[in-house]
Amino acid sequence: MLFKQQALLRQKLFVLGSLAIGSLLYLVARVGSLDRLQPLCPIDGRFGPRSQDEIPLRALQFKRGLLHEFRKGNATKEQIRLHNLVQQLPKAIIIGVRKGGTRALLEMLNLHPAVVKASQEIHFFDNDENYAKGIEWYRKKMPFSYPHQITIEKSPAYFITEEVPERIYKMNSSIKLLIIVREPTTRAISDYTQVLEGKERKNKTYYKFEKLAIDPNTCEVNTKYKAVRTSIYTKHLERWLKYFPIEQFHIVDGDRLITEPLPELQLVEKFLNLPPRISHYNLYFNATRGFYCLRFNIVFNKCLAGSKGRIHPEVDTSVITKLRKFFHPFNQKFYQITGRTFNWP
Ligand code: A3P
Numbered sequence: 001m002l003f004k005q006q007a008l009l010r011q012k013l014f015v016l017g018s019l020a021i022g023s024l025l026y027l028v029a030r031v032g033s034l035d036r037l038q039p040l041c042p043i044d045g046r047f048g049p050r051s052q053d054e055i056p057l058r059a060l061q062f063k064r065g066l067l068h069e070f071r072k073g074n075a076t077k078e079q080i081r082l083h084n085l086v087q088q089l090p091k092a093i094i095i096g097v098r099k100g101g102t103r104a105l106l107e108m109l110n111l112h113p114a115v116v117k118a119s120q121e122i123h124f125f126d127n128d129e130n131y132a133k134g135i136e137w138y139r140k141k142m143p144f145s146y147p148h149q150i151t152i153e154k155s156p157a158y159f160i161t162e163e164v165p166e167r168i169y170k171m172n173s174s175i176k177l178l179i180i181v182r183e184p185t186t187r188a189i190s191d192y193t194q195v196l197e198g199k200e201r202k203n204k205t206y207y208k209f210e211k212l213a214i215d216p217n218t219c220e221v222n223t224k225y226k227a228v229r230t231s232i233y234t235k236h237l238e239r240w241l242k243y244f245p246i247e248q249f250h251i252v253d254g255d256r257l258i259t260e261p262l263p264e265l266q267l268v269e270k271f272l273n274l275p276p277r278i279s280h281y282n283l284y285f286n287a288t289r290g291f292y293c294l295r296f297n298i299v300f301n302k303c304l305a306g307s308k309g310r311i312h313p314e315v316d317t318s319v320i321t322k323l324r325k326f327f328h329p330f331n332q333k334f335y336q337i338t339g340r341t342f343n344w345p
Contacts, residue, residue, distance in 0.1 A: 083146075086144065086145065086146075087142040087144055087145075087151075088142060088145055088149075088151045089139050090150075090152055090175070091150040091152070091272075092176040092177070093152065093168065094106055094155075095154075095164070096157075096159025096160065096236075097179060097181055097231075097236075098156035098157070098160075098191060100156070100182050101258065103304060104261070104291075104292075105252055107304065108261060109265065111296065112274055112277050113277055114150060114277070115149065115152055116149050116150070116151050117154075121154060122141050123155050124138040125163070131163075131167060150272065150274075159179065165240045168243075175244075176250065176272060177244060177248055177249045178252060178268065178271075179249060179250070179251050180251075180257065181254055183344045184233065184330075184331065185323040189315055190312060191226075191231075193313065196313070208313075209313060213225055213228055213323060214319055221323060221326040228323070231327060233330065238337075252267070253340075261283050261292050262280060265278045266278070282294060282296070289309065291309050328345075
């Protein structure tokens with residue numbers, strides 16, 4: 001009898017405990033998603049009178065919960081219709097540069113309640129087969145969003161692919177274009193490291209960076225090597241400028257995004273005409289990863305995958321010096337065109 005009573009009591013305590021934990025988790029998640037950035041600051045009062053740029057509170061409430069479900073494909077057609085969700089063509093594209101920090105930039109911008117990211121690289125404009133499928137195919141690849149939100153995609157191959165500027169121009173001549181750059185030699189080594197890792201994964205051998213970057217016949221920089229060519233930013237940008245005015249581009253400092261992301265993100269918010277919503281709260285330094293990670297609310301945070309932030313192989317200093325000297329005049333031109341100067345050697 002006593003044993004039965006004890007079991008009943010344990011059962012009751014278990015149910016009560018589960019209910020309490022469940023409610024607590026619900027509250028925590030809800031407070032976080034309502035306005036995870038500045039929970040104490042009323043949204044409507046923060047940016048003066050409501051303008052076109054403002055985001056209704058409704059969007060904040062739903063961004064992390066409902067939209068997440070829709071993206072996972074769990075939404076019914078009825079839910080999509082009820083919430084006026086649409087798949088919109090991007091209003092801004094991160095066009096490059098490969099290894100500049102494109103993933104970090106996209107994920108960090110996605111912290112903004114008015115931004116919805118396309119998770120995968122779509123490769124619509126640089127891949128002829130995809131491009132032939134038409135703009136509706138591209139739109140269907142976009143995530144669901146509210147009409148006042150903006151969709152952003154990133155495909156770093158766009159920056160260096162010949163046909164892309166014209167194709168994007170044909171889709172939207174007033175689109176905003178984001179380019180994230182790093183010191184060109186470091187970027188080239190990062191590019192090499194990614195390829196090297198791919199070869200190692202397949203148990204293949206690969207050349208040393210020095211051998212690829214320097215032409216053994218002339219002992220000069222090998223401009224045929226793709227990792228070198230991609231780092232000549234000005235050459236690629238000049239092709240884009242045949243279609244878009246420089247005002248439609250925003251250059252992000254990828255080296256600063258690593259060490260001090262917030263000011264870089266605030267510049268992007270401004271460029272995209274978004275109210276400033278990304279704050280210190282959303283970014284925290286993770287000493288184990290050695291990088292900033294993302295905090296959505298008190299429950300959800302994430303760091304980028306381990307493939308971001310690889311250890312680079314050591315490169316001969318004379319090769320580094322040669323490359324830096326080689327990139328120098330191109331960098332000067334890049335500063336001149338973009339109006340953004342970097343402390344690159
Ligand atoms: P490394 O692997 O050379 O360190 P991309 O996304 O364009 O491929 O760029 C990858 C680079 O993003 C990484 O290059 C890394 O340095 C940089 N990066 C910037 N911010 C980061 C972050 N918060 N977490 C991880 N990597 C980040």
